[in-house]
Amino acid sequence: MSLRSAPLAVEAPERARDGLFTPEIRAQIDAHVAKYPPEWKQSAVMPALTLVQEWNGGWLTRELMDDVAAYLDMPPVAVYEVATFYGMYDLEPVGRHKIGVCNSVSCLLCGSEDLIHHVERKYGVRPGETTADGRFTFKEVECLGACRHAPAVLVGKTYHECLTPEALDKLIEELD
Amino acid sequence: MVEDQNSVCFRTLHLKEPWALASYRSVGGYAQWEKILKEKTDPAKIIDELKLSALRGRGGAGFPTGLKWSFMPRSAPGQKYIVCNSDEGEPGTCKDRDILRYNPHQLIEGMAIAGYCIGATVGYNYIRGEFYEPIDRFEAALKEAYEAGLIGKDIQGSGVDFDLYTHCGAGAYICGEETALLESIEGKKGQPRFKPPFPAQFGLYGRPTTINNTESLASVPVILEKGGQWFLEQGRPNNGGPKLFSVTGHVERPDNFEVPLGTPFKDLLAMAGGVKGGKRLKAVIPGGSSVPVVPGDLMLQTDMDYDSIAKAGSMLGSGAVIVIAEGTCMVKVLANLAHFYAHESCGQCTPCREGTGWLARVLHRILNGQGRPQDIDLLDGVAGRIGGRTICALGDAAAMPVQSFLQHYRHEFEYMVEHGGRSLAEAA
Amino acid sequence: MTDKLSIEIDGRVCEASPGEMIIAVADREGIAIPRFCYHKKLSIAANCRMCLVEAEQGGRPFPKPVPACATPVAAGMKVLTRSPKALEAQRGTMEFLLINHPLDCPICDQGGECELQDVAMGYGGDVSRYSEGKRVVKDEDLGPLVATDMTRCIHCTRCVRFGAEIAGVRELGATGRGEDMRIGTFVAHTLTHELSGNIIDLCPVGALTSKPFRFKARSWELTQAEGIAPHDAVGSNLHLHLRGNQVMRVHPKDNEAVNETWISDRDRFSYEGLASPDRLTEPMIKEDGAWRPIGWQDALIRVAERLKTASADQIGTLIAPTATLEEMYLAQKLTRGLGATAVDSRLRQQDFRGDAADPPLPWLGVPIAELETRDAVLLIGSDIRQEQPLLAHRLRKAALGGAGIVLVNPLPLELTFPAQQLVTSAAGMLGELAAIAKALRKRGSGSVKDLIAQANPTDRHTSAAERLKAAGTERSGLILLGALAAAHPDYTLLKALAYVIAEATGSTVGYLPLAANSAGAYLAGALPHVLPGARPGEAIGADARAMLVTARKAYVLWGVEPSYDFANPSLAATALGSADLVVAATAFRAPSLEAVADLMLPIAAFAETSGTFVNAEGTWQRFQGAVAPPGEARPGWKVLRVLGNLCDLPGFEYADSGEIHQELATLCAEVRPDNAPRGDLKVEPSLAEAGLMRVGTLPIYRTDPLVRRAAALQRTPGADVFAVGLNPALAADVGLADGELAVIRQGKAEARAAVVLDAALPPDVALIPSGVTGSEALGEQIGPVAVAKA
Numbered sequence A: 001m002s003l004r005s006a007p008l009a010v011e012a013p014e015r016a017r018d019g020l021f022t023p024e025i026r027a028q029i030d031a032h033v034a035k036y037p038p039e040w041k042q043s044a045v046m047p048a049l050t051l052v053q054e055w056n057g058g059w060l061t062r063e064l065m066d067d068v069a070a071y072l073d074m075p076p077v078a079v080y081e082v083a084t085f086y087g088m089y090d091l092e093p094v095g096r097h098k099i100g101v102c103n104s105v106s107c108l109l110c111g112s113e114d115l116i117h118h119v120e121r122k123y124g125v126r127p128g129e130t131t132a133d134g135r136f137t138f139k140e141v142e143c144l145g146a147c148r149h150a151p152a153v154l155v156g157k158t159y160h161e162c163l164t165p166e167a168l169d170k171l172i173e174e175l176d
Numbered sequence B: 001m002v003e004d005q006n007s008v009c010f011r012t013l014h015l016k017e018p019w020a021l022a023s024y025r026s027v028g029g030y031a032q033w034e035k036i037l038k039e040k041t042d043p044a045k046i047i048d049e050l051k052l053s054a055l056r057g058r059g060g061a062g063f064p065t066g067l068k069w070s071f072m073p074r075s076a077p078g079q080k081y082i083v084c085n086s087d088e089g090e091p092g093t094c095k096d097r098d099i100l101r102y103n104p105h106q107l108i109e110g111m112a113i114a115g116y117c118i119g120a121t122v123g124y125n126y127i128r129g130e131f132y133e134p135i136d137r138f139e140a141a142l143k144e145a146y147e148a149g150l151i152g153k154d155i156q157g158s159g160v161d162f163d164l165y166t167h168c169g170a171g172a173y174i175c176g177e178e179t180a181l182l183e184s185i186e187g188k189k190g191q192p193r194f195k196p197p198f199p200a201q202f203g204l205y206g207r208p209t210t211i212n213n214t215e216s217l218a219s220v221p222v223i224l225e226k227g228g229q230w231f232l233e234q235g236r237p238n239n240g241g242p243k244l245f246s247v248t249g250h251v252e253r254p255d256n257f258e259v260p261l262g263t264p265f266k267d268l269l270a271m272a273g274g275v276k277g278g279k280r281l282k283a284v285i286p287g288g289s290s291v292p293v294v295p296g297d298l299m300l301q302t303d304m305d306y307d308s309i310a311k312a313g314s315m316l317g318s319g320a321v322i323v324i325a326e327g328t329c330m331v332k333v334l335a336n337l338a339h340f341y342a343h344e345s346c347g348q349c350t351p352c353r354e355g356t357g358w359l360a361r362v363l364h365r366i367l368n369g370q371g372r373p374q375d376i377d378l379l380d381g382v383a384g385r386i387g388g389r390t391i392c393a394l395g396d397a398a399a400m401p402v403q404s405f406l407q408h409y410r411h412e413f414e415y416m417v418e419h420g421g422r423s424l425a426e427a428a
Numbered sequence C: 001m002t003d004k005l006s007i008e009i010d011g012r013v014c015e016a017s018p019g020e021m022i023i024a025v026a027d028r029e030g031i032a033i034p035r036f037c038y039h040k041k042l043s044i045a046a047n048c049r050m051c052l053v054e055a056e057q058g059g060r061p062f063p064k065p066v067p068a069c070a071t072p073v074a075a076g077m078k079v080l081t082r083s084p085k086a087l088e089a090q091r092g093t094m095e096f097l098l099i100n101h102p103l104d105c106p107i108c109d110q111g112g113e114c115e116l117q118d119v120a121m122g123y124g125g126d127v128s129r130y131s132e133g134k135r136v137v138k139d140e141d142l143g144p145l146v147a148t149d150m151t152r153c154i155h156c157t158r159c160v161r162f163g164a165e166i167a168g169v170r171e172l173g174a175t176g177r178g179e180d181m182r183i184g185t186f187v188a189h190t191l192t193h194e195l196s197g198n199i200i201d202l203c204p205v206g207a208l209t210s211k212p213f214r215f216k217a218r219s220w221e222l223t224q225a226e227g228i229a230p231h232d233a234v235g236s237n238l239h240l241h242l243r244g245n246q247v248m249r250v251h252p253k254d255n256e257a258v259n260e261t262w263i264s265d266r267d268r269f270s271y272e273g274l275a276s277p278d279r280l281t282e283p284m285i286k287e288d289g290a291w292r293p294i295g296w297q298d299a300l301i302r303v304a305e306r307l308k309t310a311s312a313d314q315i316g317t318l319i320a321p322t323a324t325l326e327e328m329y330l331a332q333k334l335t336r337g338l339g340a341t342a343v344d345s346r347l348r349q350q351d352f353r354g355d356a357a358d359p360p361l362p363w364l365g366v367p368i369a370e371l372e373t374r375d376a377v378l379l380i381g382s383d384i385r386q387e388q389p390l391l392a393h394r395l396r397k398a399a400l401g402g403a404g405i406v407l408v409n410p411l412p413l414e415l416t417f418p419a420q421q422l423v424t425s426a427a428g429m430l431g432e433l434a435a436i437a438k439a440l441r442k443r444g445s446g447s448v449k450d451l452i453a454q455a456n457p458t459d460r461h462t463s464a465a466e467r468l469k470a471a472g473t474e475r476s477g478l479i480l481l482g483a484l485a486a487a488h489p490d491y492t493l494l495k496a497l498a499y500v501i502a503e504a505t506g507s508t509v510g511y512l513p514l515a516a517n518s519a520g521a522y523l524a525g526a527l528p529h530v531l532p533g534a535r536p537g538e539a540i541g542a543d544a545r546a547m548l549v550t551a552r553k554a555y556v557l558w559g560v561e562p563s564y565d566f567a568n569p570s571l572a573a574t575a576l577g578s579a580d581l582v583v584a585a586t587a588f589r590a591p592s593l594e595a596v597a598d599l600m601l602p603i604a605a606f607a608e609t610s611g612t613f614v615n616a617e618g619t620w621q622r623f624q625g626a627v628a629p630p631g632e633a634r635p636g637w638k639v640l641r642v643l644g645n646l647c648d649l650p651g652f653e654y655a656d657s658g659e660i661h662q663e664l665a666t667l668c669a670e671v672r673p674d675n676a677p678r679g680d681l682k683v684e685p686s687l688a689e690a691g692l693m694r695v696g697t698l699p700i701y702r703t704d705p706l707v708r709r710a711a712a713l714q715r716t717p718g719a720d721v722f723a724v725g726l727n728p729a730l731a732a733d734v735g736l737a738d739g740e741l742a743v744i745r746q747g748k749a750e751a752r753a754a755v756v757l758d759a760a761l762p763p764d765v766a767l768i769p770s771g772v773t774g775s776e777a778l779g780e781q782i783g784p785v786a787v788a789k790a
């Protein structure tokens, strides 16, 4: 039990960190690292993955995960564990945008099924798929915590609430 | 909006830019914190006030907050932590998001006071990753608070330190479970830890840690301002204060309502404009998707406090009130819930990993018209073998809906099995 | 120590220590509680939920069943492991485990020894309630040692925790979430840690199994025998699983004091070498350059005749340090009986100047189990993970417990624990130690004195010195000399400096004996300066190097493969090649042997003979032969017995190997391991040169003839790679780029190898392994070298 909270880092071979990502991203990751105790650099793995994913156009490659591991002195597999556990990381190429329709109970009661079927039919994508034109990746997501204005949809970083299929179409139209 | 004298977490809601430091100051914000800094109030006194207030944890378990704080080995040497649980992900729950969006400073003040009481000089607020806007609001508020010298090192020359940081989730409901949340801050998968040891002994980074829900912490400054007795009197004995209820589903005006604990459910329903389309109330899930469902008739006679709802056979949970109108297929609702728990199981405990998927598959099979008569007992049996046998309460959360739906709406399941997937409720 | 308390399990009163988990108490009492995730050597995960039991405390029952593996005992606790409630909970878990688990035990490699299968028999109910599709999981190739069948995985995470906690390398992980959680490397790469094979034992089901053993036998066809691992100086205790006359696989046998519950991959998979086509199965004689079989009788008579007629000062006996105590004892008895004094088993050593002052019986300095309790350890010249995998594991435990570990080495090591590495040239190692000694204000005498005088201690040396000193005052400091130290041209000076530092800090000096019976050689007298019973010899005979530098007319090679087992294989080839008679007792044919030998006598290998190994802590571990040697091969002690008799020597009338053991044990009755030098370590000027030096490591799977023939181990990446590692700056100086072919010269010896650039290497080190194919053409393992463009 004593081991379970020990940082996973073993003395990783010194790797050139300066070449990884961009100076801006490194600075942002460093700012996250500074929030945690010095021996717990790995606490910054989630924000680091988030930053790197965004920089890479919305998804993470194995190389990027390895780079994050090197940057934070973590065993690569520990980074893979994190990247595969949390739903917001994508390990396959994605569209230019991500659209997540909430499928949990309050939204279900308020018509999220219609939204989902609508997207499937109109844009020819099933959950997890990207439209042929690469415009967006469609996801069903679990409760977004916006139940009082159900059904809720997350487009990029913005919540849209009380959506009808028509309103969703308009949102999609506005996407490049 | 007009000011409600009795509101606690929403006390800035009537203001323009309610999230700004100035707005919060204008309703008396940070006065308690500054008083504590100046007077070096005995933490024990603050904890006593909280105990008197009968504030119970708003995250779901309803554990008395004052008592929780008193478990911390305050004067033991070494780092201690206060952690706020803003991972809000329980289906039906959407209250903490509004605290973060509209009253972030009150949470900061609550966390600072909590840190002071338990001897923690560092706090983390774990906010779910999808909350982009609330995260920005909270971060902006943090910046304001630092700049105003309300948090940081040697705050206002008091010798008290308190640093507060945001840690963002990335899409995993299980991180709302407090020890999974700690693992997540530690840069790991959010897999709950076995307890004991409890976080008060072995928490974040192995150090003593207190974890509270956003609403619990945000309630603290007001309790100190108006007194524990006042807060207690807002609610009922053992159920102090007003509480946020997220009323969602089949109601005319779904919203968050901050009402005293003990408010009759029918009043709360009325505030939300009644059942949508004037339909009959069929059922209510009164505390977030993981608590047992309560038939509408019984719910209409129940008051909204921890003890009354327990008497009705369910739990107040996070205060998410999911209203279900007549004509809704309960098989479909349960299948939706089962899918959620299967999707969100962290995967470590055998019963939860294997059982939640099993439940979801059987329910979907029934929905698809391939149900078998024995499936109904099977569902009950499988749920019974998950509940109470896992590391964290997600196992119970997955089991309780199944057992309660079958208890109250078994005939709908039987009908669907017998009729190749036709819904009794929707047919009617 | 806190007081014991008592609890009741299934009505039985059991004594327990506060903080202990219920399952540990039950295990001690022999009360069976089913479990999958719990393992006494791993952290508690409590995730399988198989060990649920009913419990009450102070008359108040716990509301839910509790996991016995994670519930600490408390005074007056009552536990029911087989009550209806407990059984229902256990059956529930079992049902969940089985719904997605294939029920095809008959074709599973784990069938018959599967913990899941066993528990299912006892606790499973009907499994027919599940009618949904079963999970299928894609397999990953984890390399040549571990086979996967991940659909069978029950997610107990023992293998993952093993990596994180025991191996210290996280190769396996549990990726994904919920039902989609998968155990694997995620990117399908070969497991590289030297203890990885232990996950085969840890895996309770057939998800991780032995690849070499795969589908070779069913567990119920196997019988079990015990054995002692024949490679490193730990002497891991083994269970040999046999079918007929074949070792089918090897498992660890628990022995807390030696190997705990683990064995290295080398110990686990080297048995494959037994079935090598190289096995020598009948005595052979070389006539007119051609080998032909010859009967035992004939062969031994010829050997005896020629040995008897050889002049005693022309006989040299070279014994592999993996020979049994009995073989060593008889081989030296034969040699000395013939009047010869040249007998040695330190084939990888070149500096014997310290022999006169050699400690009576060098050993680890502390019991193996106490390695992990040291507060500070200075490791001199040791590629520890390759040399002694399980001692590296003990050191890792010490380091995790907060010990300060300092290494002085001519190459950087990839360690799995925090340590301070002082990496320098081969010659520079002396300077590093001298600097530590100087930081301790020690002067020393002779050459050591000069070295210390010239040293310039830096902060690193001072901090190392202080760590040792602090530990020394608690009698908890240890200074260990490893195989690279023993192969060093200035081994004597390294030893002398070690003793200086030890004295200054109150630390203990310890040795990492090279091989399974290197320590035994002192007891058996298989050394030129030591007689049986670890008695100093009156006259020091020629040592292993002297026997080759000044070639003999007759050699007896015992278990030696000349190309790979000598510090200087080209020197060995020349010396042996010039002899009139080379008699080789060997389990394997080998080109380098056939080139020089006149007679080859087939002897039993590991598991085929009885014998004794003495491990690093001086423990005698006796074992029996488990299988018969192949063909006409005979246990070595029998061959030596007959030879002794044929040479008309007295004292070779043994009925069995037990008598030999007994005779030697009597001689050793008073002998205790002892690292105190017998005299002043005669310190002479340093031999190590400035300029480019070869540093020859001995890769883990190239240490002895058996492991070199273990097929799966040889397939692991890097098992047998001949290359020259250079610092990029040096490579640039001689105009060599990464991957380019270099010509390597050591005196007249010459070889070619590809260059591997490694910025972490000191600039004056050429890292060129020994024991690997291609290295046999070269000279000293550690010695001057020239590298140029080929």
Ligand SMILES: Cc1cc2nc3c(=O)[nH]c(=O)nc-3n(C[C@H](O)[C@H](O)[C@H](O)COP(=O)(O)O)c2cc1C
Pocket (backbone or CB within 6 Å): B056, B057, B058, B059, B060, B061, B062, B063, B065, B068, B085, B086, B087, B088, B089, B090, B173, B174, B175, B176, B177, B178, B179, B211, B212, B213, B214, B216, B217, B392, B393, B394, B397
């Ligand atoms: C599966 C699961 C999910 C949970 N999710 C949340 C959550 O999103 N927010 C929250 O505050 N508490 C959540 N909880 C409850 C927390 O574990 C914990 O009890 C709570 O944060 C304590 O704060 P409180 O005492 O202030 O309520 C969850 C519990 C479980 C078992």
Ligand code: SF4
Pocket (backbone or CB within 6 Å): B174, B191, B192, B344, B345, B346, B347, B348, B349, B350, B352, B353, B390, B391, B392, B393, B394, B395
């Ligand atoms: S009950 Fe489920 S979610 Fe909770 S720890 Fe166990 S497997 Fe994870």
Ligand code: FES
Pocket (backbone or CB within 6 Å): C034, C035, C036, C037, C038, C045, C046, C047, C048, C049, C050, C051, C052, C067, C068, C069, C070
């Ligand atoms: S052995 Fe106790 S939960 Fe696995």
